Amino acid sequence: MKLIDIFRIAAGNLKRNRLRTVLTVSGVVVGVGAIVFLVSLGFGLQKLALDKIVRLEALKVITVTSGSKTESQLNAGIAEEFEKISGVSAVSPITRNIVSFKIGNTETEQVVYGVKPEFLDMENLKISTGQAFSSKDAKNEMIISKEILTNFGLNQDSILGKDIDYTYAISGGENKGTLKVVGLFDEKGVYAPFDAISGNNESYASVKVKVADKVNVPEVKKTIESMGYNTSVIQDQSAAVNQVFSIINIVLGGFGMIAFFVAAIGIFNTMTISLLERTHEIGVMKAIGGNSKDIAMIFITESALIGFLGGIFGLSVGWLLGGLLNLLVNFMATESGGEAVSLFAIPLVFGILTIFFSFLVSTVAGIWPARRAAKLNPLEALRYE
Amino acid sequence: MAKTPVIKAINLSKTFKLSKDNEVIALHSVSFEIYSGELICFFGPSGCGKSTLLSMLAGLQPPTSGEVIVRGKNLATLKKKELAEYRRSKIGMVFQQFNLIISMNVLENIALPMAFGGMKRKRRMQRAEHLLEVVDLGDKKKSVPANLSGGQQQRIAIARSLINNPWIIMADEPTGNLDSKSADDVMKLLISLSRKSKRTVILITHNPDYLQYVDRIFRMKDGRVDKIEVNAKTAKVELIDAVSKLDKLKSDKEEASEEDEPIFTSEISKIEAEKKEVMSGKAGKSKEKEEKNNETD
Ligand SMILES: Nc1ncnc2c1ncn2[C@@H]1O[C@H](COP(=O)(O)OP(=O)(O)OP(=O)(O)O)[C@@H](O)[C@H]1O
Numbered sequence: 001m002k003l004i005d006i007f008r009i010a011a012g013n014l015k016r017n018r019l020r021t022v023l024t025v026s027g028v029v030v031g032v033g034a035i036v037f038l039v040s041l042g043f044g045l046q047k048l049a050l051d052k053i054v055r056l057e058a059l060k061v062i063t064v065t066s067g068s069k070t071e072s073q074l075n076a077g078i079a080e081e082f083e084k085i086s087g088v089s090a091v092s093p094i095t096r097n098i099v100s101f102k103i104g105n106t107e108t109e110q111v112v113y114g115v116k117p118e119f120l121d122m123e124n125l126k127i128s129t130g131q132a133f134s135s136k137d138a139k140n141e142m143i144i145s146k147e148i149l150t151n152f153g154l155n156q157d158s159i160l161g162k163d164i165d166y167t168y169a170i171s172g173g174e175n176k177g178t179l180k181v182v183g184l185f186d187e188k189g190v191y192a193p194f195d196a197i198s199g200n201n202e203s204y205a206s207v208k209v210k211v212a213d214k215v216n217v218p219e220v221k222k223t224i225e226s227m228g229y230n231t232s233v234i235q236d237q238s239a240a241v242n243q244v245f246s247i248i249n250i251v252l253g254g255f256g257m258i259a260f261f262v263a264a265i266g267i268f269n270t271m272t273i274s275l276l277e278r279t280h281e282i283g284v285m286k287a288i289g290g291n292s293k294d295i296a297m298i299f300i301t302e303s304a305l306i307g308f309l310g311g312i313f314g315l316s317v318g319w320l321l322g323g324l325l326n327l328l329v330n331f332m333a334t335e336s337g338g339e340a341v342s343l344f345a346i347p348l349v350f351g352i353l354t355i356f357f358s359f360l361v362s363t364v365a366g367i368w369p370a371r372r373a374a375k376l377n378p379l380e381a382l383r384y385e
Numbered sequence: 386m387a388k389t390p391v392i393k394a395i396n397l398s399k400t401f402k403l404s405k406d407n408e409v410i411a412l413h414s415v416s417f418e419i420y421s422g423e424l425i426c427f428f429g430p431s432g433c434g435k436s437t438l439l440s441m442l443a444g445l446q447p448p449t450s451g452e453v454i455v456r457g458k459n460l461a462t463l464k465k466k467e468l469a470e471y472r473r474s475k476i477g478m479v480f481q482q483f484n485l486i487i488s489m490n491v492l493e494n495i496a497l498p499m500a501f502g503g504m505k506r507k508r509r510m511q512r513a514e515h516l517l518e519v520v521d522l523g524d525k526k527k528s529v530p531a532n533l534s535g536g537q538q539q540r541i542a543i544a545r546s547l548i549n550n551p552w553i554i555m556a557d558e559p560t561g562n563l564d565s566k567s568a569d570d571v572m573k574l575l576i577s578l579s580r581k582s583k584r585t586v587i588l589i590t591h592n593p594d595y596l597q598y599v600d601r602i603f604r605m606k607d608g609r610v611d612k613i614e615v616n617a618k619t620a621k622v623e624l625i626d627a628v629s630k631l632d633k634l635k636s637d638k639e640e641a642s643e644e645d646e647p648i649f650t651s652e653i654s655k656i657e658a659e660k661k662e663v664m665s666g667k668a669g670k671s672k673e674k675e676e677k678n679n680e681t682d
C-alpha cells in the first residue's frame with residue numbers, strides 16, 4: 001500500500017471519531033504546551049541573566065581580590081606588577097571607604113568606591129540619569145545610586161550638578177573636599193574617581209585588570225593566581241549561570257514531561273479502544289487483501305498524526321501563553337518604571353525538537369495497538385455481530 | 386495451457402478445540418474440484434461447515450489437515466504476505482453483512498483492495514467508477530455506505546470483490562441480510578458475473594429458490610459433502626455427462642482435465658446463451674462492459 005493511501009485512511013479514521021481525536025490531541029497539546037511554556041521560561045530567564053552578565057568589555061576584565069595569606073595584600077606596588085604581566089592593557093585599583101557627606105544640615109555616611117573613570121563600564125553600571133564621569137582625568141565628580149537620594153534629602157533633578165562636601169578618615173587624619181553629582185544609576189553604591197577619594201589608601205578592596213585580548217584572560221588569570229591572589233572573571237559566572245539554568249530547565253521540562261506522559265497514555269488508550277472498536281473492520285480489511293504491515297501502518301500513522309498535531313498546537317499554545325504573560329509582565333514593569341524584559345524565549349531548535357519528540361512518543365504509543373491490529377484474524381470478517 | 390481445476394480440495398478437515406477434551410469437528414476430510422467458470426453452491430443446514438469450508442478456500446484460516454490447491458498452488462505453501470496477495474487479487478469476497486468500511490465513501494470502498502495492492506489512486510478510482518456502473522449504482526459515487534440500502538451496499542461489496550479482477554468470487558450468504566427484492570437483484574448480479582465470463586463463483590445460500598440457477602450443488606451435512614448434484618436445468622445433458630465423467634476421472638488427476646475441460650466450458654457458454662432470461666436487462670448491459678475488463682481470464 002502506498003504511504004499516501006495509508007495516510008488517507010488514517011486521517012479518515014481520525015475524522016470519523018472527531019470528538020475523541022480532539023480530546024486526545026488536546027491532551028498532547030496540554031503536555032507539549034506545558035513543556036514549551038516552562039522550558040521557554042527557563043530559557044528566557046537564562047538569557048536575561050546572561051545578558052546582564054555578559055558584556056563584551058566586561059569579559060576582558062579580571063577582578064583580583066587579596067588572597068588568604070597576609071602578604072598578598074593589594075596595594076600600589078602590586079598594581080604596578082600586574083601592569084607588567086604580558087597581555088594586560090590596564091589596571092585599576094578599587095578602594096572602598098566610608099565617607100560622610102554633608103549638604104546643608106543633612107549629613108549621611110555612604111560606602112564610596114574609588115575607581116578610575118575609564119573603568120566605570122567594567123562595573124556594569126548603567127547611568128540612568130545624567131552621565132558618567134566627564135573625562136578620564138575627572139577628579140571632583142561622583143555618580144550615585146538613586147537609592148540614596150533620600151539620604152541626601154534631594155530629588156533627581158535637584159541633585160544633578162550639585163557640589164557636596166565630604167570627609168573621610170585616613171590614617172592619622174581625614175580627607176576633605178567637594179564632589180559634584182554628575183550621574184545617577186539604579187544599583188547600590190557611590191562611585192568617585194580613584195584619584196579624588198583614594199589618594200592615601202594603602203590597600204585596595206580589589207583591583208581590576210583589563211586584558212587586551214579576551215583569549216589571554218585565562219593565562220593572565222593564572223599568572224595572578226600564582227602570585228597568591230584570588231581572581232574572578234565574568235566568564236566563570238556565565239558558565240555557572242548556564243549550569244544552573246540547565247538544571248532549572250530540566251526541572252521545568254520535567255514538570256511538563258509529566259503532563260506529556262499522561263497525554264501519551266491518552267494516545268495509547270485511544271488507540272487501544274479504537275482497535276477494539278475496529279476489530280471487525282480490520283478483519284474485513286485483511287479478508288479483502290490488506291496485509292499485516294499495512295494494517296499496522298494505518299494504526300501507527302493515526303497515533304503519529306495525533307502526536308504531530310498535538311506537537312504543533314502545543315508549541316503554538318505554549319508560545320502564545322509565554323508571549324501573553326510577557327506582555328503582561330512588561331506592561332506592569334514599564335508602568336512601575338522598570339525595564340521591559342523578555343521572560344520567555346524559545347530557541348528554534350527546541351521548538352522543532354518538541355514537535356519531533358511529540359511525534360516520536362506518539363508513534364511509540366501506537367506500536368502496541370498497531371501490532372495487535374496487525375495480528376487480528378481475518379476470520380473476524382465472517383463473524384456476525 | 387494445461388487445464389487444471391481452479392480449486393481443488395484434498396481431504397480437507399477442520400477441528401476446533403474448544404477446551405482440553407471438547408472439540409468440534411467442523412469438516413471431515415472433504416475433497417472436490419471446482420472448474421473454471423462454474424457457479425457452485427454449498428448448500429446445507431446451519432452448522433454443517435459451509436462457512437468454515439469457504440474460509441479455508443479463501444485462505445482466511447488454515448485447515449487442520451488436507452490441502453487447498455488453487456490453480457496448482459498449495460495455499461499452505463504461501464507466506465503471510467503472499468496469502469494476503471491471494472485474497473486481494475485472486476479472490477473476491479462477498480459477505481453476508483456487506484462489510485463496507487463506513488469511514489470511506491462508495492468509490493473508496495470499491496477501490497480499497499486495489500489500494501492495498503499499491504495501485505495509483507487515479508487508476509483505482511477509474512476502475513471503481515466503472516464497476517459502480519456495472520452494479521448499476523453509477524449515481525451513488527459520492528455516497529457513504531450508511532446512506533445506502535442493504536441491497537445497494539451488497540452491490541457495492543460485489544463491485545469491490547471485482548476490483549482486482551479475481552479468478553474466483555466467494556459469497557457467504559450474500560442475501561442473508563436482504564429483503565427478497567434486493568436479494569433477487571444481488572443474485573442476478575452474481576449469476577450474471579458467472580455467466581458472462583469464465584469467472585468462477587462459489588456461493589453459500591440458505592434459499593433453495595436460487596439452486597435452480599447454479600451449475601452444481603454441493604450438498605453438505607455434518608461436515609461432509611454429502612452429494613454433488615449437477616443442475617439439470619442449467620446444465621445440458623452433455624454437461625452432466627462431462628461432469629460425471631470428470632468425477633470418475635478424479636482419481637486419475639493427470640489426465641482428467643486436458644480434454645474434458647474444453648467440452649465443459651463450451652457447454653457453459655451454450656448454457657449462457659440459453660440462460661439469458663435469467664439475467665435481467667441491466668445484467669446483460671453490464672455484461673459487455675465487464676467483458677472488456679476481463680483480459681486475464
Ligand atoms: N471459530 C470457531 N470456533 C469453534 N467452533 C467453530 C468455529 N467456527 C465454526 N465452528 C463450528 O464449526 C461448525 C461449522 O460452522 P460453520 O460456521 O462453518 O457452519 P455453517 O454451515 O456456515 O452454518 P450457518 O449456515 O449457520 O452459517 C459449527 O458447529 C460451529 O459451531
Ligand SMILES: [Mg+2]
Pocket residue numbers: 435436437557
Ligand atoms: Mg455460515
